[in-house]
Amino acid sequence: MSKAQLADFDWDRIDNRGFGSGYSVAEKAQLEQLINGTLAPVAEKEVVKGVVVGMNDREVILNIGSKSDGIVPRSEFRDLSDLKIGDEIEVYIENQEDPNGQLVLSRKKARVITAWDNIQKSFDEDLVIDGFVKRRTKGGLIVDIYGIEAFLPGSQIDVKPIRDFDIFVGKKMEVKVVKINHANNNVVVSHKVLIEKDLEAQRQLILTNLERGQVLEGVIKNMTKFGVFIDLGGVDGLLHITDISWGRINDPSDLLSLDQKINVVVLDFDEDKKRISLGMKQLQPHPWEALSTEVEVGSKVKGKVVNVADYGAFLEIMPGVEGLIHVSEMSWSQHLRNPQDFLKIGDEVEAVVLTLDRNERKMSLGLKQLTADPWTRQEIIEKYAVGSKHKGVVRNLTNFGLFLELEEGIDGLVHVSDLSWTKKIKHPSDFIKVGEELEVMVLELDADNRRLSLSHKHLEENPWDTFESVFAVGSVHKCTVVGKGDKVATLELPYGIEGVAVLKNLAKEDGSVAEVGESLDFKVTEFLKEEKRIVLSHAKTWQDKEEPKVEEKAAKPAKVEKAKDAEKATLGDLEALSALKEQLEEGEKKKKSTTSKKVSNETDAE
Numbered sequence: 083m084s085k086a087q088l089a090d091f092d093w094d095r096i097d098n099r100g101f102g103s104g105y106s107v108a109e110k111a112q113l114e115q116l117i118n119g120t121l122a123p124v125a126e127k128e129v130v131k132g133v134v135v136g137m138n139d140r141e142v143i144l145n146i147g148s149k150s151d152g153i154v155p156r157s158e159f160r161d162l163s164d165l166k167i168g169d170e171i172e173v174y175i176e177n178q179e180d181p182n183g184q185l186v187l188s189r190k191k192a193r194v195i196t197a198w199d200n201i202q203k204s205f206d207e208d209l210v211i212d213g214f215v216k217r218r219t220k221g222g223l224i225v226d227i228y229g230i231e232a233f234l235p236g237s238q239i240d241v242k243p244i245r246d247f248d249i250f251v252g253k254k255m256e257v258k259v260v261k262i263n264h265a266n267n268n269v270v271v272s273h274k275v276l277i278e279k280d281l282e283a284q285r286q287l288i289l290t291n292l293e294r295g296q297v298l299e300g301v302i303k304n305m306t307k308f309g310v311f312i313d314l315g316g317v318d319g320l321l322h323i324t325d326i327s328w329g330r331i332n333d334p335s336d337l338l339s340l341d342q343k344i345n346v347v348v349l350d351f352d353e354d355k356k357r358i359s360l361g362m363k364q365l366q367p368h369p370w371e372a373l374s375t376e377v378e379v380g381s382k383v384k385g386k387v388v389n390v391a392d393y394g395a396f397l398e399i400m401p402g403v404e405g406l407i408h409v410s411e412m413s414w415s416q417h418l419r420n421p422q423d424f425l426k427i428g429d430e431v432e433a434v435v436l437t438l439d440r441n442e443r444k445m446s447l448g449l450k451q452l453t454a455d456p457w458t459r460q461e462i463i464e465k466y467a468v469g470s471k472h473k474g475v476v477r478n479l480t481n482f483g484l485f486l487e488l489e490e491g492i493d494g495l496v497h498v499s500d501l502s503w504t505k506k507i508k509h510p511s512d513f514i515k516v517g518e519e520l521e522v523m524v525l526e527l528d529a530d531n532r533r534l535s536l537s538h539k540h541l542e543e544n545p546w547d548t549f550e551s552v553f554a555v556g557s558v559h560k561c562t563v564v565g566k567g568d569k570v571a572t573l574e575l576p577y578g579i580e581g582v583a584v585l586k587n588l589a590k591e592d593g594s595v596a597e598v599g600e601s602l603d604f605k606v607t608e609f610l611k612e613e614k615r616i617v618l619s620h621a622k623t624w625q626d627k628e629e630p631k632v633e634e635k636a637a638k639p640a641k642v643e644k645a646k647d648a649e650k651a652t653l654g655d656l657e658a659l660s661a662l663k664e665q666l667e668e669g670e671k672k673k674k675s676t677t678s679k680k681v682s683n684e685t686d687a688e
Contacts, residue, residue, distance in 0.1 A: 098635040118422070127194045134169045143188060144173060152187035159189065172196060183295040197228035201269055213257045213271065218247045225271055226258060232259070238272035241281060242303040242313055245340070281316035288317050289351075292358070296348045302340055310334050312360055319358035322495075323348060328363045328402025330388045330467070352670070354431060369402030370443045379435050383447070387429045395425045397433055397447055405445035407433060412449045414456055419477070456491040457532050466524050466534060471541065473521050476514055486520055486536060494534030496522060503539045503546065505577045505613070528601055546611050549579065553606050553616055558623060561604040563588070563596050571596075573618060580616075587619035596620055655682025 094579040132144035136149060138493040142154045142165070154173060159165050174192035175185075178642065204211050204227075213232070222235040236244055255270035300312035300319065307535060308324040325333055331337060338344070346360040377383060383405070394408040401437070412424045425431065432449035456462060466472070468490070474486035474494070483497040501513050514520060525533035553559065565572040569587055573581040583604065588596040596602055605626075608617035 129172055129174050129195055130446055132173050132187065134165065134167050134171060136167065137165065144171060146173065146175070146187070152185035154187050154189050186473055193229050195364065197230045200228045201230060201232075202260055202263065203260055210258060211274065211433070212270070213255050215250045215255055218251055221468050223247055223250055223326055225255065227257065227259075227271065228576055230269060232257070232269035232271045234273065236269050238270075238274045241277050242301075249310050283517065284316035288314060290346060293350055293447070294348055294350060297345055298348065298358075298360075299345055301342060302338055302344065304510065305334050305338070305340060307333060310338055312344070314358070317358065319346070319348075319351075319360040321360040321362055325359075325361040325363055328366065329370050330396075330398060349356045363402075366565070368443075369400055370440060373400070373440070376436060377438070381435050382432055382452075384430065384432050384436060387425050387427055387431065390421050390425060390427055392421070395421050397431065399445075403443075403445075405435070405447040407434070407447045407449060409449070414450045414453070415477075415487060415498060430619045432532070438625050450491070456489065457529055462492070463527065463529055466527050468524050470524050472524070472536075473519055474627065475518055476516050476518050479514075479516060480509045481509060484514065484520075488520060488534070492534070494522070494524075494536040494537055494666050496520070500525070500537035500539055503542065503544060504577070506580055545577070545579075546614055549577075549616075550609060550611055551610055552577075555606050555609055558602055558603050558605050559618075561618060562601045566598060574620075575616065579619045582615065582621065583618045587621045589621045591624040 094170060120534060121533055127454075130146050130148040132152065132629075134142060135145045136143035140156055142156055142159060144154060146152060146153045152173065152175075159171075164497070168627065168684050169187060171193045173187040173189050174195060176188055176191070196329065203209070205360075213227045213234075215234075216224045216226050216231065218224075222233055223239070224235045224239075225232045234255075236247060238260070239250070240245075240549055255273055256276055257273050259269060260272045260275065260403060261270035261344050262268075294403075300314045302310050303309040303313045303318065307323075309320055309326075311515050312319045312321055323331065326334060326337055345365060346483070347364050348358060348361050349361045349364070349648050350359040351357065381406075382398050383397075385399040385405070387646075388397050388398045388404065389396040394406050396404045397407055398404050399597070407421075409421045409424075412421065413419070431449065433449055434451040436448045436451070437444070437446040439445070442446070472488050474488040476484050477487045477493065478485040481498075483495050486494050490529075496508055496510075498510055501507050501510065507513050520538060521541055522536040523540045524534060525537050525540065526533075559575055561573040563571055563577050564574045564580075566585070570582045573583055575581050581604070585595075591594060602620050603620040603623045604620050606616060606619035606621065607619050608615070610616070
């Protein structure tokens with residue numbers, strides 16, 4: 083009250099307790115109305131503004147216009163180091179009156195509620211927020227907006243890839259809220275969207291004025307194995323690895339690096355898909371145009387092997403100028419091998435130009451032309467004379483034989499029939515493998531046609547000359563049945579050779595039949611030297627014992643007796659004549675078949 087009001091105040095109306103008792107009901111109502119008019123309405127769970135009316139080290143006293151002042155812990159004002167009396171602060175009303183009659187306020191909760199309201203408003207109205215980058219986290223940055231920590235993904239920092247996030251920590255950054263998750267209190271912001279809007283107009287301008295052949299300056303923003311992506315100032319273009327250099331490169335990083343500024347030419351573009359193909363090598367003259375005129379067919383060139391394929395190797399004469407060395411031009415050998423047996427990437431070699439087409443920019447080269455053709459040497463006839471012995475390496479196997487390399491460029495054929503005197507070899511792989519060494523003898527030399535006929539078995543004498551007396555017709559030998567076919571069985575004889583027996587001649591005396599793996603006595607019924615074939619029979623070993631002896635007549639002439647002895651030695655007893663005749667006929671048929679196959683194989687080999 084003012085002094086004038088105090089002077090006019092009627093103190094008689096005050097009772098002993100200090101309360102007015104002399105006021106009428108109307109006056110009391112008027113007085114209450116005046117008092118309530120000076121107080122603001124206060125509701126719990128709301129954010130209001132209060133004025134600092136007092137503070138100490140532990141508390142800050144705030145007047146929010148209520149019946150009493152509120153107290154807030156000083157710890158909630160740590161961010162306000164210059165707080166003073168009279169400052170206006172937003173606070174949250176937790177309780178109008180606690181058990182002690184105190185108004186309970188919270189600045190911390192007020193800040194959180196206000197922050198989320200501001201974030202929601204920024205999201206709804208697409209507003210730009212000033213944020214502060216607090217720290218780096220996995221995959222991006224943590225940005226403070228309105229006192230709330232928001233996540234800024236690395237992909238949303240800029241339109242180009244960012245490799246170092248640390249450079250943004252501790253700095254201010256404008257962002258936009260792009261996602262809110264109230265359930266988890268998560269906020270995602272983006273700085274990239276601000277840049278994209280600025281670049282959209284620039285991008286449209288570039289695409290509108292883009293032309294094939296136009297030279298532009300760009301910055302390398304990303305690198306891959308197949309090429310690099312160039313930022314042309316709002317729009318990206320692809321510089322393929324094949325358009326970086328006229329020379330062959332394995333990786334774009336061999337010549338370029340990230341953030342490097344380069345000049346490129348527009349090769350092609352698609353306005354709808356906004357794809358732009360760029361070139362870098364096209365800004366330089368083609369190396370073929372600078373190829374010396376001294377390079378011509380027959381001349382020697384030096385270079386580095388830049389690629390090796392199944393069919394040959396590519397030799398780089400100079401960056402952008404390559405020649406193909408076909409595998410057939412790497413060695414005088416008629417047997418084609420893997421090009422990697424001769425050359426490897428990075429090798430520096432000399433070669434001879436075989437063909438040259440400057441218009442088509444193609445060149446074929448040869449390595450073997452640097453040395454003389456071994457077949458044209460005079461000493462080749464003397465060195466590989468018929469009957470001479472040599473050692474070589476098996477380079478290839480075929481159905482009819484194998485090819486043996488005696489020296490670089492000199493190959494010979496060993497027919498499958500010339501591998502062994504005694505073994506029946508169906509395929510050379512049953513006898514030897516590729517890469518192994520083999521000793522041979524020269525059977526035939528045809529230098530004009532580059533042909534050598536070789537033999538392994540001729541290193542030894544023909545054992546069948548000896549076998550003819552050992553396995554004479556009628557002789558008996560211990561044999562093992564090693565296999566059975568539809569009509570004949572295969573037998574293993576002494577000295578590692580094979581014989582055959584008709585299945586019916588496997589019959590034993592007890593009526594059973596010899597099985598594979600059994601060893602029994604067999605009698606030789608045929609010895610075919612030329613076919614290297616021995617026909618035997620087990621049945622003959624016991625059938626001959628059962629036949630009755632025929633009494634010889636004393637008065638027979640000597641010639642007749644000799645003829646009968648010969649007949650016995652070749653045909654056996656009269657009772658076995660029919661069976662032996664069948665064997666002879668069967669042997670004759672197989673002999674013809676074997677001879678025919680051998681002639682056919684030799685023809686194929688030639």
